[in-house]
């Protein structure tokens with residue numbers, strides 16, 4: 001039992017567990033916002049445009065008394081597409097930031113020629129400006 005508690009404590013105190021928990025909580029709140037956006041704003045607008053048909057009540061009544069809720073299913077698909085779209089935008093923005101970070105070391109791919117003080121590529125063994133031979137060390 002002691003080993004179990006210790007293992008659980010190690011699992012909980014590992015940083016990524018907390019990151020995961022924060023992600024799940026933010027994700028849940030975000031899903032609630034998007035669901036509300038679809039159900040409370042987009043769906044009423046669609047029903048207004050479509051001439052007063054409440055999409056979420058749109059379904060096929062079965063002989064046995066059940067209803068195939070096509071409208072609710074469509075609502076769920078719209079919610080999913082919106083969440084996917086927002087996630088795509090977030091991931092795209094993050095990739096852009098990451099690409100920018102990777103470009104920075106490339107900017108430092110030049111060195112200063114010790115003879116004429118002009119910027120030349122790190123790999124250069126002869127200065128293109130003053131034609132001085134450069135030592136291998138930077």
Ligand SMILES: [Zn+2]
Pocket residue numbers: 113114115116117118127128129130131132
């Ligand atoms: Zn030079």
